[in-house]
Amino acid sequence: MTFSQSDLPHIRWSLLTFLVVLGVGASAVYLSQKIADAALRNKNASQQQLSEARNKLNAARDDRDNLSTYAAEYEAWVKHKVIGDEQRLDLIEGLEALRKKERVVDFKYTIAPQAPYTPLPALNSGNFELKQSTMTLQLQLLHEEQLIRFFNSLRSDIKGWFMLDHCAMERATDSAVSSAQLKAECSGSWITIKNRNAK
Amino acid sequence: MSRKTLLFLSTDSFQAYALDRGVLTQAQNFSDDARGREQFSEFLKTRQARAYLLTDMIEEDFRQETVPHLTGSSQHALIQRKFEQYYRNTTFRMARLQQRQPDGRRDDEMLFSALTNPGRISAWVEPLLQNHTPLVGIYSLPHICTPLIRDIDSNHLLLLSWEKNAGLRQTYFLNKRLRFSRLTPLNPDSSFSEAIATEAARTQQYLHSLSLTPPGEMLSVHIICHADDKSVLQTQLHNNGTMQYAYLDIQALGRQIKSKEVYADSDATPLFLHLLASKPPRSQYANATHTHYFQLWQIRHILFGLAALAALVCLAWSALLLDETSTIEAENAPISAQVSRMSHETQQILQSFPNTSVPAADMKSAVTLLRQLSNYSAPAQEVLSGLGSALDNFPRIRTGKLSWKTSAAPASGSTSNLPAQIITFNGELSDFGNDYRGELNYLDNFQQALTLNGYTVSLSKAPLDFSSKGTINADVSDTQDKPAEFSLQLVWSPKQ
Numbered sequence: 271m272t273f274s275q276s277d278l279p280h281i282r283w284s285l286l287t288f289l290v291v292l293g294v295g296a297s298a299v300y301l302s303q304k305i306a307d308a309a310l311r312n313k314n315a316s317q318q319q320l321s322e323a324r325n326k327l328n329a330a331r332d333d334r335d336n337l338s339t340y341a342a343e344y345e346a347w348v349k350h351k352v353i354g355d356e357q358r359l360d361l362i363e364g365l366e367a368l369r370k371k372e373r374v375v376d377f378k379y380t381i382a383p384q385a386p387y388t389p390l391p392a393l394n395s396g397n398f399e400l401k402q403s404t405m406t407l408q409l410q411l412l413h414e415e416q417l418i419r420f421f422n423s424l425r426s427d428i429k430g431w432f433m434l435d436h437c438a439m440e441r442a443t444d445s446a447v448s449s450a451q452l453k454a455e456c457s458g459s460w461i462t463i464k465n466r467n468a469k
Numbered sequence: 470m471s472r473k474t475l476l477f478l479s480t481d482s483f484q485a486y487a488l489d490r491g492v493l494t495q496a497q498n499f500s501d502d503a504r505g506r507e508q509f510s511e512f513l514k515t516r517q518a519r520a521y522l523l524t525d526m527i528e529e530d531f532r533q534e535t536v537p538h539l540t541g542s543s544q545h546a547l548i549q550r551k552f553e554q555y556y557r558n559t560t561f562r563m564a565r566l567q568q569r570q571p572d573g574r575r576d577d578e579m580l581f582s583a584l585t586n587p588g589r590i591s592a593w594v595e596p597l598l599q600n601h602t603p604l605v606g607i608y609s610l611p612h613i614c615t616p617l618i619r620d621i622d623s624n625h626l627l628l629l630s631w632e633k634n635a636g637l638r639q640t641y642f643l644n645k646r647l648r649f650s651r652l653t654p655l656n657p658d659s660s661f662s663e664a665i666a667t668e669a670a671r672t673q674q675y676l677h678s679l680s681l682t683p684p685g686e687m688l689s690v691h692i693i694c695h696a697d698d699k700s701v702l703q704t705q706l707h708n709n710g711t712m713q714y715a716y717l718d719i720q721a722l723g724r725q726i727k728s729k730e731v732y733a734d735s736d737a738t739p740l741f742l743h744l745l746a747s748k749p750p751r752s753q754y755a756n757a758t759h760t761h762y763f764q765l766w767q768i769r770h771i772l773f774g775l776a777a778l779a780a781l782v783c784l785a786w787s788a789l790l791l792d793e794t795s796t797i798e799a800e801n802a803p804i805s806a807q808v809s810r811m812s813h814e815t816q817q818i819l820q821s822f823p824n825t826s827v828p829a830a831d832m833k834s835a836v837t838l839l840r841q842l843s844n845y846s847a848p849a850q851e852v853l854s855g856l857g858s859a860l861d862n863f864p865r866i867r868t869g870k871l872s873w874k875t876s877a878a879p880a881s882g883s884t885s886n887l888p889a890q891i892i893t894f895n896g897e898l899s900d901f902g903n904d905y906r907g908e909l910n911y912l913d914n915f916q917q918a919l920t921l922n923g924y925t926v927s928l929s930k931a932p933l934d935f936s937s938k939g940t941i942n943a944d945v946s947d948t949q950d951k952p953a954e955f956s957l958q959l960v961w962s963p964k965q
Binding site for chain 2: 280288397422441
């Protein structure tokens with residue numbers, strides 16, 4: 271069959287109808303597909319929300335169950351000046367009180383400026399930032415037991431948390447000058463944690 | 470049944486019928502002059518249905534020929550050559566393959582035929598083209614009547630029919646394949662039965678002359694007639710040794726082809742028109758120019774059909790997608806409700822917490838962190854207690870220098886992931902005499918005691934370097950015991 275331009279009017283309406291139906295039909299399918307996709311996305315989002323809501327609910331239940339324990343322990347740490355800003359005055363007052371108790375023959379200390387602390391191995395500190403103030407100690411002792419007692423006092427009598435890092439103890443060579451039989455050099459850090467949201 | 474226009478062209482007349490819902494309307498006659506063609510043109514303007522042109526004319530020629538079996542363009546070229554050879558002066562020609570010979574080269578047996586008075590046909594085809602009427606084809610009566618004889622069991626069959634406006638049509642079928650046909654105008658003075666008796670005998674003689682019916686073979690003559698004429702014919706036509714008459718009831722034939730027509734007499738014109746409308750053969754005389762508007766009509770209907778199909782498919786597809794959407798939404802509703810319930814319950818729990826300045830989550834976070842961190846540094850008493858108790862049991866060992874530090878990593882081989890404490894113990898073994906083996910055993914026992922107390926022990930420096938690389942100085946005459954220095958490294962891992 272030969273088809274010329276003059277034949278076009280004969281099939282004009284059928285061609286137009288076909289194209290219009292095709293266009294409308296394709297649009298309908300496209301829109302339906304869009305609606306179906308949106309519904310599927312909503313469902314996936316709802317499932318995600320369900321998972322999150324379940325986790326939040328479980329966390330809230332856990333918090334409810336553990337709140338009394340956590341709250342008491344938290345308050346204890348706050349009172350002990352571990353949570354919040356470092357209280358250097360408390361530290362030096364505590365160290366001075368310790369000196370007066372004469373747990374050791376004598377001791378000297380140096381506290382360095384406070385700096386961020388990264389535990390090794392690493393820990394997830396969550397919403398809290400960890401800080402440390404490194405303290406070096408030079409102690410004169412009569413015997414080894416004094417060192418143990420000194421650190422026990424440091425832990426219990428002073429408001430703060432001293433984390434001992436290293437210690438070296440040896441015989442005192444100049445015992446003629448002092449009654450000390452041993453000398454020790456130790457270092458560690460006063461640790462504080464602070465909520466990042468706290469002003 | 471859709472609307473169709475059926476045109477009947479005989480040697481002397483031209484009629485148009487409208488076929489609506491299986492019923493032929495009254496025929497409209499058009500005279501073979503300018504006025505008749507003008508009236509036909511006006512008729513076509515009022516009716517744009519598909520048109521079938523059925524010819525029943527004397528001027529139709531048939532030629533049987535056996536040709537080599539060809540296909541494609543070679544076959545087309547052969548047929549065109551035959552057309553030019555036989556029917557140069559007409560465009561209304563056709564070639565039908567009747568059968569392929571079963572033996573030999575398996576040549577094709579072809580029937581070439583043509584309407585040899587093209588002017589008569591063109592005169593009526595022209596208005597059809599001018600009015601853009603979709604002409605399905607131009608057919609001849611002998612070619613369309615094959616379905617009527619399909620069930621008749623006869624190898625030599627002569628089909629007789631009477632068309633009021635054409636005459637007596639005799640079509641001969643050999644083995645149910647059309648071989649030849651002739652039309653005889655009826656003499657107004659002779660009766661229908663007399664004409665049949667006379668013409669059938671003549672045709673038989675003609676067939677004998679062509680050796681188409683071999684001697685001894687019976688020619689089966691089937692006459693399409695009305696029931697009223699059948700009884701008359703039966704009294705006048707008698708079977709003999711060469712001819713046997715049978716009668717095909719025109720009304721029964723009409724029912725066979727689902728025609729709703731009521732046949733008043735033996736005029737077979739309406740029967741053939743119905744037959745053409747219901748079962749048009751593929752072979753016909755019109756060329757592509759004649760059927761151009763029918764092809765456009767087909768394209769138009771195909772496009773409408775495709776549009777309907779596309780609409781149906783898109784509708785079904787959309788419906789499926791929307792059904793799927795509603796299923797998803799139905800599944801989503803309980804999930805959303807569950808989320809809402811859980812959020813509400815969570816909110817209620819959070820609101821039930823005491824009003825503190827610090828959120829419960831932060832409290833938990835801080836406490837958890839500090840609990841973990843407290844394991845990072847064990848009290849000195851805990852680290853050194855095992856060493857102290859071991860020293861109590863080994864009085865000959867004196868502490869020289871003791872240091873310990875927190876390692877950055879857990880001890881290797883330890884199950885704990887908390888930092889280990891590395892202890893360096895420099896001591897001396899007093900009263901170290903010449904019993905070297907015994908002294909070393911004493912130190913070894915000390916190490917074992919430390920191991921039992923939970924330390925991983927390694928000897929950094931032995932009291933006596935008895936390796937092959939070392940230098941040993943000893944005064945064997947000196948029997949005074951002296952302290953011997955040594956160094957141990959201990960690793961202490963906190964218990965998790």
